[in-house]
Amino acid sequence: MARRSCMLSIFALAVTPALLAGCTTISPKPGFDTVSELVSARSPGRAVISHPDTADDPAAAQRVRELLAEELSLDSAIEIALLDNRALQAVYAQLGIAQADLVQAGLLQNPILSADVRFPTAQGAAIGAAAGLVQEFISMLQIPLKKRVAAAAFDEATLTASAAVIDLVVDVKRAFYRLQGAEQLLELRRSVADATALSADVARRQHDAGNVTDLDLANESALAEQARADLARVETEVADDREELTALMGLWGSDATWRIASHLPELPSDDAEPEALEELAVSQRLDLAAARQRIRTLLLARDLTRAYRWLPSAALGVVSEREVDNGVWSVGPSVELPIPIFDQGQATLARQSAELEQRRNEHAALEVTVRSQVRRARTRMDQSRRLAERYRTTLLPLRSRIIQQTQLEYNAMLTGVFQLLLAKRDEIDAGASYIEALRDYWLARTELESAVGSDLVDAGQQLHHHGG
Numbered sequence: 001m002a003r004r005s006c007m008l009s010i011f012a013l014a015v016t017p018a019l020l021a022g023c024t025t026i027s028p029k030p031g032f033d034t035v036s037e038l039v040s041a042r043s044p045g046r047a048v049i050s051h052p053d054t055a056d057d058p059a060a061a062q063r064v065r066e067l068l069a070e071e072l073s074l075d076s077a078i079e080i081a082l083l084d085n086r087a088l089q090a091v092y093a094q095l096g097i098a099q100a101d102l103v104q105a106g107l108l109q110n111p112i113l114s115a116d117v118r119f120p121t122a123q124g125a126a127i128g129a130a131a132g133l134v135q136e137f138i139s140m141l142q143i144p145l146k147k148r149v150a151a152a153a154f155d156e157a158t159l160t161a162s163a164a165v166i167d168l169v170v171d172v173k174r175a176f177y178r179l180q181g182a183e184q185l186l187e188l189r190r191s192v193a194d195a196t197a198l199s200a201d202v203a204r205r206q207h208d209a210g211n212v213t214d215l216d217l218a219n220e221s222a223l224a225e226q227a228r229a230d231l232a233r234v235e236t237e238v239a240d241d242r243e244e245l246t247a248l249m250g251l252w253g254s255d256a257t258w259r260i261a262s263h264l265p266e267l268p269s270d271d272a273e274p275e276a277l278e279e280l281a282v283s284q285r286l287d288l289a290a291a292r293q294r295i296r297t298l299l300l301a302r303d304l305t306r307a308y309r310w311l312p313s314a315a316l317g318v319v320s321e322r323e324v325d326n327g328v329w330s331v332g333p334s335v336e337l338p339i340p341i342f343d344q345g346q347a348t349l350a351r352q353s354a355e356l357e358q359r360r361n362e363h364a365a366l367e368v369t370v371r372s373q374v375r376r377a378r379t380r381m382d383q384s385r386r387l388a389e390r391y392r393t394t395l396l397p398l399r400s401r402i403i404q405q406t407q408l409e410y411n412a413m414l415t416g417v418f419q420l421l422l423a424k425r426d427e428i429d430a431g432a433s434y435i436e437a438l439r440d441y442w443l444a445r446t447e448l449e450s451a452v453g454s455d456l457v458d459a460g461q462q463l464h465h466h467g468g
Contacts, residue, residue, distance in 0.1 A: 030099035031158040032092075038162035042284060042454035043169050045075075049083060050092045060084075064255070072260045074176050077249060081172045082165065084250030091164040098150075098157035105150035106143055111135040111317070132334060134317030138308065145304040152297040156290050163286035170450040172248050174443060176260070179241040181439030182234060183262045188432045189234045192425060193227040199421040200224035223425075264438050267388055271445075277378065277452055278371045284453035285370055291363040298359055302352040309345030313338060373451035381448050384441035391434035399427040 029050050036048045049060060060083045067076045082088065111133055118128035203220035206212040246256050282288060315336040322329050406423040409415040449456050 029095075031095040031154065031161065034158050035095075035162045035165065038159070038286065039165045042166055042286075044455065046082060046165065046169060047079065048165055050089065068251075068255055068258050072258055074173060074261075077176050077245065077260075078169055078172045080249045080251070081168055085168060085248060086250055088164055088168050091161050094157050095154075095161055098154040102147065102150040102154050105146040108143070109136045109139050112315075128322055130319065130321040132317055132319035134315045134334060134336060136313055136315045138311060138314045142304065142308060145300065145307065149297060149300045149304060152293060152300055156293040156297055159286050159290035159293055163290060166286060166453065167450075168248070170446060172245070173446045173449070175241060175245040175248055177264065177439060177442040177446060179238065179245055179260060180262060180264045181435055181442075182238045182241050183260070184264060184435045184439075185432055186231075186234045186238050187262075188428050188435065189227070189231040192428045192432075193224075193231045195421055195425050195428065196220075196224040196227040199425075202421070264435065264442060267385060267392075267438070267441065271381065271385065271456070277448075278374050280454075281370050281374050281452045282367060286453060288363070288366055288370060288453075291359065291366055295356065295359050295363060298352060298356045302349065302356065305345055305348050305352060309349065310340050311338070312345065370451065374448065377444060377448035377451045381441060381444035384437060384444045388434060388437040388441050391430065391437055395430050396427075396434060399423075399430045403427050 032048060032050060039046050039048055049057075064080055064083055067080050070076070072080075112135075113131075113133050115131040116129065200217075200220045200223070203212050203217050207214070207217040245260075246252070246258075251258070315334075317334045317336075318331060319334045320329055320331040403423050406415060406420050409419075445456060
């Protein structure tokens with residue numbers, strides 16, 4: 001009885017924890033509260049939603065339809081992308097994979113039941129039999145460290161998913177500003193094409209009347225053809241930019257017939273102060289945070305290897321055997337231990353150490369790149385702002401005065417219609433250059449937001465908090 005009691009105790013020790021561990025539940029949307037918090041801290045007001053398909057989510061589908069029914073603003077375009085971009089939804093699935101790995105790290109290995117029967121031969125008439133139940137127990141001891149490794153990997157997946165949301169927001173902003181600028185340029189290029197076509201028509205009539213030379217007619221015709229070519233180029237840019245934004249929003253079919261606010265916003269009153277932007281980027285960038293978390297995961301994995309390199313696995317169990325001679329069953333404990341003669345974990349440790357060095361250097365290189373991105377984006381934004389302000393405050397008013405003076409001289413018959421049309425064309429060209437400079441400013445500002453890792457709307461408050 002004592003032997004049987006011992007057998008049952010060992011069996012219970014091996015099986016009960018495994019049964020309890022098998023009851024672990026899996027969350028349907030793991031990590032989304034953390035993702036929402038990380039995104040909201042960097043891009044306020046962005047809703048992070050996970051669903052397998054917008055068509056299967058009535059609330060999301062209805063919201064997309066409501067937004068598409070109106071003229072798209074930047075915020076509504078971003079909201080649609082966060083709801084309907086399938087690549088982003090695929091990134092969210094990585095959270096489920098990481099959570100499954102975390103749950104798996106807390107599960108025990110299944111016990112192994114073995115049995116054999118030995119049939120009689122010519123030399124022996126008795127039937128022999130044996131049965132055993134073995135549970136690998138080193139994995140039980142490894143569970144706390146394994147769960148720490150898996151939890152660190154899950155945190156990394158959460159940071160990566162959050163970074164993907166921020167990247168998508170930046171991509172939508174970039175595409176939105178490019179499309180707005182292209183559509184605004186398209187309006188002006190149409191005006192230039194109309195003006196040059198009118199000038200060429202006047203030149204043609206005057207040439208027929210003998211008042212314009214062949215050279216003047218050729219020049220006016222060339223300008224009209226160039227204006228049409230410029231118009232065709234901008235039309236292509238509009239189509240390309242529109243398709244890029246459509247893809248980022250995850251739209252197709254009839255949903256792709258959306259409308260956009262066609263004019264770029266004017267320059268803001270001021271920009272974020274340059275002080276501490278690099279430090280803010282280092283603290284805010286989620287890809288940097290994910291790189292740091294990747295290093296922590298590798299450190300934990302290496303600790304696990306070091307702790308169990310000499311005894312990576314072992315098993316305890318019970319075995320019972322029927323004696324051939326007398327038919328009596330005997331029961332007793334069993335143990336299985338690997339002998340670390342050949343594989344002592346040295347290759348695994350060497351690989352993990354090399355990977356750790358690799359990740360540390362990658363993190364250091366990324367931090368250098370981030371700082372450089374901040375400086376370059378800030379420089380481009382400042383230069384674009386100064387150029388746009390020069391057009392707005394100096395060149396455009398000057399072109400407007402030239403038009404007024406040319407009109408007065410034309411009314412007084414001191415100048416001809418060609419000079420008036422040329423002045424108008426130059427004014428439109430200056431307006432187009434201003435739009436390009438304004439577009440470049442907003443694109444540079446978007447690049448700075450990407451480099452810093454957060455919206456610049458609240459950059460001043462973040463900088464103040466960071467410095468305090």
